Amino acid sequence: MDWTSPYVDHKVWILDHLESLHLEPKEALVLLLIDYYNDMHKTIHHEMIAQKLHIDVEEVENLFVTLADKGYLNITYQQGGLQFDIEGVYSQEQKKVQGSHRSLIEEFEAEFKRTLSSMEMERILQLASYYDERMVICALNEAAVYEKRNLNYIESILVSWKEKGLSVEDVESGKR
Numbered sequence: 171m172d173w174t175s176p177y178v179d180h181k182v183w184i185l186d187h188l189e190s191l192h193l194e195p196k197e198a199l200v201l202l203l204i205d206y207y208n209d210m211h212k213t214i215h216h217e218m219i220a221q222k223l224h225i226d227v228e229e230v231e232n233l234f235v236t237l238a239d240k241g242y243l244n245i246t247y248q249q250g251g252l253q254f255d256i257e258g259v260y261s262q263e264q265k266k267v268q269g270s271h272r273s274l275i276e277e278f279e280a281e282f283k284r285t286l287s288s289m290e291m292e293r294i295l296q297l298a299s300y301y302d303e304r305m306v307i308c309a310l311n312e313a314a315v316y317e318k319r320n321l322n323y324i325e326s327i328l329v330s331w332k333e334k335g336l337s338v339e340d341v342e343s344g345k346r
Contacts, residue, residue: 180205184259191242191259199223200233201242204254214254274303281310282319293321301328308341 181202184191188198203222207214220230237243237256244255278294279286286294298306309327313319331341 180209180256180260192240193242194236196223196225196229197233197237197242200230200237201256201259204243204256208254208256213251215252274298274306277307278310281314290321297321297325297328301332302338304338305331305341308338 184198184201184205191198193201200219200223203219204214207218216227216230216234219233220227223230234243234245238245241258241261242256244258246253246255274294275286275291278290294306301309305328306324309324309331312327313324316323336345
């Protein structure tokens with residue numbers, strides 16, 4: 171679906187997908203206000219968002235930073251003013267990486283003690299969709315115990331557990 175098409179109501183889409191976006195209430199309101207002001211072709215200022223939400227400008231700035239970190243907001247300077255682009259909200263892949271699986275990616279980055287490549291992130295998300303996120307975290311922990319922090323080893327652990335018919339509960343309780 172082309173999100174720039176005039177027949178797509180972004181506000182309805184955001185509200186319809188709210189549970190999968192993993193937004194705090196104020197973050198959701200900011201996105202809805204940005205979309206509204208963009209539809210009205212109004213210039214958006216931090217102060218106008220702060221006034222609408224009855225919060226201070228510094229909190230609005232923090233909300234903008236959080237939304238940008240999640241990949242939902244891109245602010246650029248064009249034509250003498252700030253442009254607020256929320257297209258990232260509609261990208262399914264962006265939502266996967268920055269939304270529901272963000273904690274999983276952070277777990278791996280913390281354990282690997284480095285930033286993951288996009289290919290590693292994609293592979294981790296594929297493992298989580300096939301095996302279950304909790305099971306993948308258990309395999310990560312198992313690999314850390316043996317000082318073998320690499321995705322091939324983690325995947326071999328998952329394959330082994332699956333072949334043995336172990337559930338997440340079995341693995342978490344120590345049955346191996």
